[in-house]
Amino acid sequence: MAFIVSVRSLTRVFDVSKPWLNRVIERLPKRKLTAVSDVSFEIEENTVYALVGESGSGKSTIGKMVVGLLPPSEGEVEIEGVNLATETDADKIDTVRSDIQMIFQDPYASLNPRWKVGNIIEEPAVANGDATDGLAERLLEQVGLSASDVNKFPHEFSGGQRQRICVARALASEPNLIVCDEPTSALDVSVQAQVLNLMSDLKDEFGLTYLFISHDLTVIQHMADKIGVLYLGRLVEEASPDALFDSPKHPYTQMLLEAAPRMDGFGREVEPPEGEIPDPINPPTGCAFHPRCPIAVECCAKERPVLETKGAGRRVACFLAE
Numbered sequence: 229m230a231f232i233v234s235v236r237s238l239t240r241v242f243d244v245s246k247p248w249l250n251r252v253i254e255r256l257p258k259r260k261l262t263a264v265s266d267v268s269f270e271i272e273e274n275t276v277y278a279l280v281g282e283s284g285s286g287k288s289t290i291g292k293m294v295v296g297l298l299p300p301s302e303g304e305v306e307i308e309g310v311n312l313a314t315e316t317d318a319d320k321i322d323t324v325r326s327d328i329q330m331i332f333q334d335p336y337a338s339l340n341p342r343w344k345v346g347n348i349i350e351e352p353a354v355a356n357g358d359a360t361d362g363l364a365e366r367l368l369e370q371v372g373l374s375a376s377d378v379n380k381f382p383h384e385f386s387g388g389q390r391q392r393i394c395v396a397r398a399l400a401s402e403p404n405l406i407v408c409d410e411p412t413s414a415l416d417v418s419v420q421a422q423v424l425n426l427m428s429d430l431k432d433e434f435g436l437t438y439l440f441i442s443h444d445l446t447v448i449q450h451m452a453d454k455i456g457v458l459y460l461g462r463l464v465e466e467a468s469p470d471a472l473f474d475s476p477k478h479p480y481t482q483m484l485l486e487a488a489p490r491m492d493g494f495g496r497e498v499e500p501p502e503g504e505i506p507d508p509i510n511p512p513t514g515c516a517f518h519p520r521c522p523i524a525v526e527c528c529a530k531e532r533p534v535l536e537t538k539g540a541g542r543r544v545a546c547f548l549a550e
Contacts, residue, residue: 232405232437233271233294237303240264240289240461244509261509263289265461266303268535271454273404276431276438278448280484281458284505287441288333290458291407294439295330307405326356329398333410335390339382345393346378352401367396371426388419395427399434407439412447424451445488449473454541457481460508460516463535467542477538477549479521515546523548 245251245258264286271277279287292298294305296312304311310324329352332338339348346364353360365375371392382390391411398406408427412420424447430436440451448455449469457465457478465478476482506512512519518528527547535545 230273231270232273232308233277233439234306235270235290235294235303236268236306238264238267238290238293238300238305239302240286240293240298241301259509262511263461263508264293264300265511267458267461267463268303269456269463269466271405271437271439273437274431274435275453276440276451278440278442278452278455279458280442280445280448280455282484282505283443284460284508285458286461287443287458288409289461291330291409291439291441295328295407296325297330322356326352326401327404328407329401329403329405330407330409331391331394331398331411334414335387335394336382336414338394339390341382343381344378345380345382345385348382348393349378349397349400352397356401358401363400364396367399368393370399370430371396372422386419387415388423391415391419391423392426395423395430399430402434403436405437405439407441409441410443413442413444420447427451445484457484460505460511462516462545463543464517464545465543466535471539471542477542477544478517478546479523479548480517483520 240263242261242263243258244261246256250256251258267290269277279290281287289298293300299313304313307324307328310320312321312324315321349364349367350360353363364378368377369375373389373392382393385393412423415423427438428451431438440448442448452469454466454468455472456463457480459480465472465476465481472481473485476485506516506519512529514530515521515528515533518524521528525548533545533547535543538544538549
């Protein structure tokens with residue numbers, strides 16, 4: 229299968245220093261926060277690639293770099309073979325940008341409260357210069373709402389209905405890739421299921437590719453074709469859902485799965501995760517997880533493990549993965 233997204237050695241560093249005058253008076257050095265560190269992965273066409281990890285692991289930052297909202301500090305992102313950061317052909321850039329859409333986490337904040345729903349949905353098509361006759365009505369019906377809703381405002385809808393409107397807006401430009409940044413985390417469990425099933429149906433109907441960002445392992449297991457596990461901005465394991473949930477290889481992945489609630493886990497005793505995520509401004513040397521790892525050895529603190537292939541379709545960054 230063809231790869232629609234190729235991410236190579238992606239790194240993003242933010243300058244979180246105090247203003248220059250404060251640094252001079254207080255004699256403080258610059259402070260840099262590494263949100264994403266040397267991440268590489270590929271997404272096959274018509275599949276769902278999921279990124280999962282704790283808050284602050286860099287999931288949303290990667291999503292924003294993939295769609296072009298943030299430039300990478302190092303590395304590159306290719307969409308359909310085009311690097312938007314370095315490409316000089318304006319026509320290629322416009323074509324690729326029209327093939328990318330994003331669904332944001334908060335359906336209350338991502339819709340303009342002053343616009344009618346019809347105008348919100350049509351906006352991507354208008355920006356591309358495409359025809360919009362009947363577009364909003366058709367898309368509203370495809371996402372399970374009524375065509376008559378085009379003249380309503382976002383405040384007239386529930387959270388789940390607003391997220392359906394966000395999905396309809398994402399479909400307006402007929403994209404190939406949709407980046408979903410925790411699209412159901414603000415919704416009730418029953419509404420989450422409805423939106424996820426809708427997205428699965430639309431993926432099959434329109435041949436979409438998803439980069440799905442979430443911290444909910446049950447959602448990831450339901451949606452993903454391949455899962456990448458992030459820790460402190462680093463990709464520590466990548467595998468199919470069956471392989472990852474049946475036999476996780478990285479100690480951090482094992483910790484995540486042990487900490488997740490289970491239907492058959494009533495009465496089980498689980499050791500709580502040890503320690504806290506290290507400060508990304510001053511990350512640990514070697515493997516970022518070694519201060520919390522129960523099986524860490526001396527080399528883990530000195531050398532950063534490479535993400536290596538460990539069996540069919542699995543990559544792990546751990547010296548003791550075997």
